[in-house]
Amino acid sequence: MLRTKLFELPKFMETHKTSLVILLFILIFAVIHSGGAALRLKAEALIGPRLWRLCFVALSLPSATILISYFLAHRYDGVRLWNFQGNNFVLVIVWILTAISFLFLYPATYNLLEIPSVLKPTVRIYGTGIMRITRHPQAFGQIIWCFAHTLWIGTSFTLITSIGLILHHLFAIWHGDRRLYLRFGEEFRKFKEETSIIPFMAIIEGRQKFKVKEFFKFSQLGILIAIGVLWWSHRYINIAVKTFNSSFLSEFFN
Numbered sequence: 001m002l003r004t005k006l007f008e009l010p011k012f013m014e015t016h017k018t019s020l021v022i023l024l025f026i027l028i029f030a031v032i033h034s035g036g037a038a039l040r041l042k043a044e045a046l047i048g049p050r051l052w053r054l055c056f057v058a059l060s061l062p063s064a065t066i067l068i069s070y071f072l073a074h075r076y077d078g079v080r081l082w083n084f085q086g087n088n089f090v091l092v093i094v095w096i097l098t099a100i101s102f103l104f105l106y107p108a109t110y111n112l113l114e115i116p117s118v119l120k121p122t123v124r125i126y127g128t129g130i131m132r133i134t135r136h137p138q139a140f141g142q143i144i145w146c147f148a149h150t151l152w153i154g155t156s157f158t159l160i161t162s163i164g165l166i167l168h169h170l171f172a173i174w175h176g177d178r179r180l181y182l183r184f185g186e187e188f189r190k191f192k193e194e195t196s197i198i199p200f201m202a203i204i205e206g207r208q209k210f211k212v213k214e215f216f217k218f219s220q221l222g223i224l225i226a227i228g229v230l231w232w233s234h235r236y237i238n239i240a241v242k243t244f245n246s247s248f249l250s251e252f253f254n
Contacts (some may be wrong), residue, residue, distance in 0.1 A: 017162075053069040073245055073250065077157040078155045079155065084152065084154065094148045097147065129217075132203065136176065149162070194208055
């Protein structure tokens with residue numbers, strides 16, 4: 001029995017080796033992203049918030065680009081677990097969930113000029129808009145995105161990728177709360193009491209109020225436009241995949 005399993009190991013590795021690679025990429029991205037967030041206070045004290053933001057983006061953006069590119073190139077690897085492609089009802093559900101996920105992933109609470117350090121990057125506690133629904137919108141946006149795309153693609157590679165991404169964001173929930181508490185103390189404790197991790201829970205329990213007018217803002221319009229552009233750009237995924245597969249990165253990782 002043991003000998004049989006040992007003989008099957010090379011076959012398993014050949015089938016799922018790209019799944020192991022994507023998990024490594026997720027781990028690297030998580031270390032850069034969460035590690036960078038943990039170092040922010042000390043780093044800003046040493047080199048200033050603008051330079052630290054540029055350093056953080058210089059590491060985070062390439063790692064995210066490689067992760068996304070590798071995912072797109074290998075999304076149909078592994079074993080096909082189910083196939084709902086061609087089912088128009090499932091397609092509509094996937095697009096609706098994807099649109100909702102982007103509203104959570106990009107909650108329009110950022111000052112866009114702070115991302116490239118045009119304005120001084122500042123850590124704040126946001127208590128309006130989607131934060132009334134959940135204080136960790138990006139985590140739940142990622143979970144919804146993972147569910148939708150795993151449902152549509154249906155491969156073991158996509159399922160493993162989704163599990164890795166969700167585990168990273170579950171850690172980020174704990175890590176984010178801890179960092180904000182250490183930085184803001186009583187202000188964050190009060191914010192935590194008025195919000196919830198699980199979407200809508202604080203509203204249901206009466207600790208928070210949902211205000212629709214807070215979602216009617218210019219930045220939210222930008223997110224809606226971005227969703228439309230992403231929907232339109234899906235037709236060019238195969239071109240992006242061919243470009244990645246013909247690059248030195250694909251040869252290196254394989």
